[in-house]
Amino acid sequence: MTVTTAAPVRRADAARNRARIVAAAREVFVEHGGLASLDEIARRAGVGNATLYRNFADRRALIRQVSVAVMERIVAHAHAAVAEEPDSFAAFSRFVHAAAEERIGALCPLLSETIDPNEPELAEARAEMKQVTEDLIARAQADGLLRTDVGAGDVVVAMAQLTRPLPGFGCLDLDPHVRRHLQLLLDGLRAPAPSALPGRAATLEDLTPRA
Template identity: 80%
Template sequence: MTTVAAPRRRADATRNRALIVAAAREAFVEYGAMAPLDEIARRAGVGNATLYRNFADRRALIHQVSLAVIDRIVAHAHAATAEEPDSFAALSRFVHAAADERIGALCSLLSGTIDPNDPELADARAEMKQATDDLVLRAQADGLLRADIGAGDIVVAVSQLTRPLPGTACLDLDRLVHRHLQLLLDGLRAAAPSTLPGCAVTLEDLTQRA
């Protein structure tokens, strides 16, 4: 029985950890980085002791949530590239999927709460940067995406559209995010007639300013 129970305990621990990370992501979107840990445990369906057994403190939990969100965004980018033969369709699919991850709401997790130079986090962000750049460059090489924008422009736009607005009266605007994203994507097509002020923003520009 011992040989059966040990894998069962490991499976339960893995499941509980995944539930905590998922619940924390939702709570951080709703409340910000200071979301009550008791509320996160409640949403995950575990006790406070289980939460602290997996994550020693808030910083450890935020670190793991950040990695999980980045991993999911990278997975969206790879799936879009592999499954969409049209490069602009792949970029559009990725943009909508990234919006569903609420990256704008989670930006605060990466600023001031955890160490941005953490090696694990730095590697994950580098992978996300490469995946995003690849989508943009592919669409531009195919002549489908306007040449005067960079991956940073897209990340800023998605972040702004998915950042919670102040005040309770604006809470129902989430349902409009994908509508406005589509308007944004239409403006990114190569045939767009306008001339953008300034210059294309790269992801390196965003890192330097942060």
């Protein structure tokens, strides 16, 4: 019996270690950027360096997995918001706050500078995140609760800017300010719109670099 159960136990332990490494890497990359110490990531994850390298051959592999994990979590937040909130704007608002908690503004430069966004796993995760974002916005606009002169690109740009660390502030805890400013953003997105926006609504395609 011991031989029969040993393999599943080892697999479960390995899965937990991998999840801890990814979670710790996300924190460290947000705080210190893409050149953050892998030793520090292993320490925060509570694993040895050998365990980290057994799961991720190099820094790029770890950054790639952090990217996929963050996008998958954002998609999960979107589905939970739609299922649990009383109306489409409440679902949209919950999604915006949850996505901001993932610190996409801090992670975006890291991802764009170190990995190819067109790698299949990343491209698939990004496409799914794009779809749920656009669906949330379209539902709220169709219900007359979200102003119609904004697009998914506008929302993503605003969230990225609000969650990007401020130059010169080091590790200052800006979380309370981010939440306040996100709420100001959401209040400005409610319909009816109090003013006309200059230009046109930005789509996610507008944010995609062109070759």
